[in-house]
Amino acid sequence: MTSTSQQFLAALAEYPDGALGPHELCVSCVKVLPVDRAALTIGGESTTWEPLSATDDTAARIEAHQVVTGEGPAVDAAERGGPILVDDLSLEFDRWPGFTTALGRDAYGAMFAFPLQIGAIAIGVLDLYRNEPVPIEPDELTPMLAVADIVTMVLMSRPPPADIDTTTTDAWWTPSPASSEIHQATGMVVAQLSVAPRIAYLRLRAYAFAHDRPLTEVASEVIERRLRFDPDDER
Amino acid sequence: MKEDEEIVMDGREGPLVHAFVALADTLVDDYDVVEFAQELVEDCVSLLDVDSAGLLLADLRGGLQMLASTSEQTRMLELLQIQSDAGPCLRAYRTGQQVLVDDLWSDTDQWPEFAARASAEGLRSVIAIPLRLRSERIGALNLFRKKPGMMTDSDLLVAQALADVATIGILHQRVLTRGALVNSQLQTALNSRIVIEQAKGVLAERQGLDMEQAFIHLRAMARNSNRHLSDTARAVIENPTAAFPIGNANT
Numbered sequence: 001m002t003s004t005s006q007q008f009l010a011a012l013a014e015y016p017d018g019a020l021g022p023h024e025l026c027v028s029c030v031k032v033l034p035v036d037r038a039a040l041t042i043g044g045e046s047t048t049w050e051p052l053s054a055t056d057d058t059a060a061r062i063e064a065h066q067v068v069t070g071e072g073p074a075v076d077a078a079e080r081g082g083p084i085l086v087d088d089l090s091l092e093f094d095r096w097p098g099f100t101t102a103l104g105r106d107a108y109g110a111m112f113a114f115p116l117q118i119g120a121i122a123i124g125v126l127d128l129y130r131n132e133p134v135p136i137e138p139d140e141l142t143p144m145l146a147v148a149d150i151v152t153m154v155l156m157s158r159p160p161p162a163d164i165d166t167t168t169t170d171a172w173w174t175p176s177p178a179s180s181e182i183h184q185a186t187g188m189v190v191a192q193l194s195v196a197p198r199i200a201y202l203r204l205r206a207y208a209f210a211h212d213r214p215l216t217e218v219a220s221e222v223i224e225r226r227l228r229f230d231p232d233d234e235r
Numbered sequence: 236m237k238e239d240e241e242i243v244m245d246g247r248e249g250p251l252v253h254a255f256v257a258l259a260d261t262l263v264d265d266y267d268v269v270e271f272a273q274e275l276v277e278d279c280v281s282l283l284d285v286d287s288a289g290l291l292l293a294d295l296r297g298g299l300q301m302l303a304s305t306s307e308q309t310r311m312l313e314l315l316q317i318q319s320d321a322g323p324c325l326r327a328y329r330t331g332q333q334v335l336v337d338d339l340w341s342d343t344d345q346w347p348e349f350a351a352r353a354s355a356e357g358l359r360s361v362i363a364i365p366l367r368l369r370s371e372r373i374g375a376l377n378l379f380r381k382k383p384g385m386m387t388d389s390d391l392l393v394a395q396a397l398a399d400v401a402t403i404g405i406l407h408q409r410v411l412t413r414g415a416l417v418n419s420q421l422q423t424a425l426n427s428r429i430v431i432e433q434a435k436g437v438l439a440e441r442q443g444l445d446m447e448q449a450f451i452h453l454r455a456m457a458r459n460s461n462r463h464l465s466d467t468a469r470a471v472i473e474n475p476t477a478a479f480p481i482g483n484a485n486t
Binding site: 080081082083084085115117118119120138141142145146149178179180181183184185186187188189190191192194197223 | 294295296297298300301309312316416417418419420422423424426427429430431432433434435436437438439440441446468469472473475476
């Protein structure tokens, strides 16, 4: 785990049990990353897009303009399935005419939009802002991606299942390692339960957590057909 | 290529042209990066004296992730995957230099786990070529052979050219000048691959297939409905209870 991930998890752990929500996620982003503001927009899969939270009024306004105009870095990031990095919003009229016009004098500074996703699991977008148009350096991207991964986990899996105590462990929020088998197992559970990939993924993680086993091991069992998830089971 | 270096053609003009035409297609707007990478690794096997090939990208969390492989066999994928921690591809990626191993069976010290798994697969020599664009390194191309020894110099030139083709195709380089933008392209490509892995799982469960068959099925569906692989994969995930016949133009 990167040190930024550890700092971010430590920042989240400072909130009392049950008080960790989208606003706290935004505030924690600004605490550990080299940005001035942060905002979250929720949406994707079959949910409509809407602003979820922001650190301040300026960021909230910018998020609202994206949703209303249907244009902007977050919109493109979600559509493309990858980050959109903007050095200087004031130069992007051609790219997003409706959005930049609506922003008016807020069209200033840098903006970095990170889709909160795992393949077809799409939770929303994390937008990070800089007051000045300072471009992102290549080595700044990794910590931002690591934080986006944790934000994805937290938003996807709140609240945690009743039998998982998140006050004593932040392992529940820790993103799983990337492996083909975990993604394949997710697909299999999608078909077994006829649920969205987000639900399938959470079921796998909850099972692994409840049985104190690595998710990669649980995924292997699913793929080898030694473990199934049936709609009627209580797991 | 220097003036005195020549690629020996001996009948592979067709596939070489095919690889470069595929690249030209990527300069047009609408292409699928995973499909492109898949065709490229298959070109490697038909153009070079190798038995399997894989392509890995930097995931920006410290490791490498598989973007495409000529074999979907789990053990082959694991052989690519463990190089995220240690192996010829990781070294090639980090150093920007080609890594050539003549005989894994006698050179087991460097990467014991990788060498053991490769040997278990009957693979004996390995080549890892970094994917580079100017000063950026984005991953590595991995080539495997069942016999010991090394590819000819001519083959190595072709392999390097294919690695360069892969890099350009993945990055769509005409619009990229900065490192951070390069890295965001990698994220997009790798996320596309995850969608495909999830879709493989849906098909495997629904059709009673193993993962390799599921991938073949997915590609056939995409071809027959004239859609991109990624779009077909998303449709499969969104509709997991469908029947998924290969020829259905609606899926």
